[in-house]
Amino acid sequence: GAGVSQTPSNKVTEKGKYVELRCDPISGHTALYWYRQSLGQGPEFLIYFQGTGAADDSGLPNDRFFAVRPEGSVSTLKIQRTERGDSAVYLCASSTHRGETQYFGPGTRLLVL
């Protein structure tokens, strides 16, 4: 079956703009994760969904970041009033309910000018 997909692959925006990043998990996976990877670093956790609800959003850096998963499948990460420091690769992963292993998408590279 298809893996985790993310769109867009790359996004360039201007400081202060609003962006949405989309993640489509593996079919049947109930758990979905967002991570942020800055240049030269390992990914850092942002938020975790189990079904439609955010089970852990402790990694969101501030209230400019918000994520939704209204039907328990596709998720959207929303960033308001983007800043240059938001430039990074945003990775999405999904897993089964038990969730031993997370499977990652190819990421969205966000560049804020």
Place this chain on the structure above:
Amino acid sequence: AQTVTQSQPEMSVQEAETVTLSCTYDTSESDYYLFWYKQPPSRQMILVIRQEAYKQQNATENRFSVNFQKAAKSFSLKISDSQLGDAAMYFCAYRYYNQGGKLIFGQGTELSVKP
């Protein structure tokens, strides 16, 4: 808080040779998972190998094996018969055993393979 440390920013190996990547972690938990992920330039994180902390036997996947030392909190990855396609960033990651636990990653080791 749990932390993961990879002390080797870069490693190099000759094709067909063996290389070991180091990882240490810090946790007060007794039940957890450890992972090695590979990230090529395409950015896609690919699972290489997984180890459950309650298992004493070291995990093995074809040319990839780990040396898991629970008391020392060490989790190294050995790649045997290195191939050009093994060149990538390698990340060590920790996950608490509970359902849906987030991954905590190390800083990564960039592996180059010389023909």
